[in-house]
Amino acid sequence: MDNSPAPQRPRLASWAAALFVAAAAASAIAAAGEPLPFWRSSLSHTAWTARDGAPSDPNTMAQDRTGMLWFAASDGLFRFDGVRFERVDEVGGHKLLSPNVRALALFGDALWLGYAFGGVSVFDHGAVRHYGEAEGVPSRSIYQFARTADGTSWFSCSGGIYRLDGARWRQVTPADGLPAGEQPALVVLRDGGLLVRHAAGLFRSVPGTLRFRQVPGPGGMTFSQLNADGKVLVMKYGVMPQVFDPISETTVPLRLPDAPTLPYSVYRDGRNGWWIGGGDGMRLYDPDFNLKKQLLAPQSFSGVRVSEGPFDDREGNLWFLTENGVDRVRETRATVLETPLRRADFSVAAGAEGDVWIGSNMTVNEAAPHAFAIAADGRRIDSDMPSATASTRDADGGLWFGTFGGIWQRRAGQVRHWPLAPALQGTAVQALAMADDGRLWVSVVRRGVHTLQDGVWLAGGGHPELATRTAVSLHADAQGRLWLGYTGNAMAMLWRGKIQRFGPTDGLAVGNVLSMSSRRGRLWIGGDQGLARFDNGRFVMLNDSAGQPFAGVSGIVETGAGELWLHGVKGLIRVGAADLSAALAGGGDRVAAERFDHLDGHEGVSAQLRPLDSLTEAADGRLWYATTSSVGWIDPRRIGRNRLAPTPLITWLDTDSRRYRAVNGIGLPEHSRNLQIDFTAAVLSIPERARFRSRLIGQDHVWRDSGTRRQAFYTNLGPGDYRFEVMAANEDGVWSVAPATLSFRIAPAFYQTVWFKLACAALLAGALYLLYLRRLARITARVVERMRARLEERERIARTLHDTYLQSVQGLILRFHSIKAGLPDNDVARRQIDAALDAADAVADEGRDQLMELRDNHLCHGELAPALEAACGAAGAQHGVAFSLREEGARRALRPEAQDELFAIAREAVGNALRHSGSTEVLALLSYGAAGFTLEVRDHGRGMDEEVRKAGRRHRHWGLTGMRERAARIGARLAIYSTPGAGTAVVVTLRAALAYQDRR
Incomplete structure (x- = not known):
């Protein structure tokens, strides 16, 4: 009997048609290598619906080379990266023909879309090809695409099956061996051929042709799925599912677990798991049809009907599409144990034979919960022992448990029990530790610490001060030391009969000491505020790579492989052996850590009071943990890793x-x-x-x-x-x-822009040039003004000398002449007066010469060479000395200020040569070089006196000093070379930039 309403049949066929992609994915997984093992750990399920941005009532899905998932739905085409659904209205810049997408496939990098009312689009590397009625595509809903090994492309629609022939789509007709009918479903077989599920039965393509032939199998228009073993699962509503074997071309019924009604949907995933839907979600069965997981709607599944699934993505996740959205199932890294209902605050203790004992400290409407164990082979072992609030293991492998009111021991299947001492009754055991002398140390809530040995209780173990305060945790290490952990960063160590106490001054900063563990001579201490190790009498904190403490550590295990595992309020923490060794060797306080939380299957929060410890290592290497709401385990040797690099x-x-x-x-x-x-x-x-x-x-x-x-x-x-x-x-x-x-x-x-910047630079350069010219004009005006003031001062001094000094000297000379006239000719005084008058005439002549120097303004009128030739030539004629001037290089105009100073220096140098050298000729040489200008005045006289050369000037004469000052004023370098008996040379050199007006 067909349980589905008739109006839904077209929709059901569309669900089935899209399953080609899932079947192809499962086939690819099997073909890639060894089939995946059945689900080994717990399953994590996540559902996305319209409120999460997921497509409403999606039809089909596919995965591209980058790993992105694509969904076709009636409300559009969607792309999903694992976090966000993005509606895609165009691909490669090309718009979709319609937002109502019914079929979707990826062949290589080409995305194929089929629409609800006809039309096909192929998007490939930025280009698009649309097919419509003109290309043979009917105005019918496109349900499914397929591509066979010979490269032929096919689609099924409400009007039948079509294949692409060149640029046109051609319908498969009865002449091709396929009866007329609607909504056939397609499956590409392992051999690359096409299997068609038709209302009239199963039809298979004939190799090497485009024709079909019928093979044994039920007809119908519901889905057909290619399993990983190459067989095809065929469903027909109201009929037991069938399995078609393409090799033998036989069809046999699929035996399913007993159920009140026939299943609504049956799928087989790539891990050989069976997913069966009964119209209320999905159930997972192992290959032998043992129930493993239920995901029921609406609490645990997005919808009651599955329209596509299971789809295996490249990371090993399983996807389902329902009428409400998208569901993902994945394997977690931590396995959560199925525990009895109405229990909480669990405890775990590992036995020596691979068994792990589990208790719960709290129940709802259930009295005295008993502990039970999981054996190494997975069997459950029940017991009459109450659930423990504390546990420890002795050297012989025996387990000791502390409960509300007593102590229990399990060894080799035998159980013994001791009640708490009368003074300790009415409260629970907080912590246990077995010392190497056979004494069991027991910390009792609000009663302090005591020992039990051979049924005898001893307060404080013989140390009265230990019986006054309850220890949160106890631990006996391999060195024979007993460690007691308290609240508020306090610890005590009992060793060889002596008690040593530790606190914050010893580096202890873990807060309340919740857990202790030792291995390889290292003692680890965990608390609600961090983790520390005991090192040479002090406690050293260990934080994560970001410097943050490991909070709420109530379980510590250092494994045989050298890894350090912690159980904290945010889950499990793994520190790799290499990272731990590096941190310990370097004495660092930071270490790289990997966290396992709710995303990895961890549920609940580790205990922060009782029961402690919350982490234990079983004999087979698995780590069992207990939280407020669950018990689980993780195998450090078999942690699932995603080795696929994302794109x-x-x-x-x-x-x-x-x-x-x-x-x-x-x-x-x-x-x-x-x-x-x-x-x-x-x-x-x-x-x-x-x-x-x-x-x-x-x-x-x-x-x-x-x-x-x-x-x-x-x-x-x-x-x-x-x-x-x-x-x-x-x-x-x-x-x-x-x-x-x-x-x-x-x-x-x-x-x-560049041109604007260049224009700005040009304007700036022009402005700077104008500023330069303005400043040059101001400096020139200032120099002219200064020269004018200097000339006026010289003229004033000259007038003063002429009107006063020289006139007074001339008056004295006349008076001495009149005195001389009154003396006899042969008078001795007359001869002395004549000598004085000659000296006075010499002084007057020198004064006149100085007056002429002042009156002559020293400014060079015209070019330097003619001015020097005129001035110095006349001076040489006066002194009877030949003056000559020679020029080297092409004459160039000199800067006015430089020319004036050079003229003055040359006149002074020529004057000195005429007056002091005794040379018969004086030469002035002007050299116009590209790098600079050189003025040289040379004579062939007696040379400069040694005293003048050393002093740099004549006593009470300032000519040489003045030449140096003038040279410095224009930035020139003045040098005087003199050799006794060979003459003197005065050389002035000036750089071209300071000497010439023009710039070549």
């Missing part, structure tokens, strides 16, 4: 004014200062742990860690070319092989 994708670039789809070569307008770049990567198992790093070449010098954020923001970017790069890592830190890149260019504003 990063850049999706959008946003500016303040517009959104751009991420394609290389985007041109952004001017003033695009603030950018937001969206990126992602398909990490489907634990997307919450995906990490990203990015950089903007042209702005960033190093990679920036984005953490889990899938966006990058940039502000105040200038114009230019940029390239954004992003890398992604999955939950196990496997980074992408290559970054995703996006190149774009920000156009410059007119004031940011």
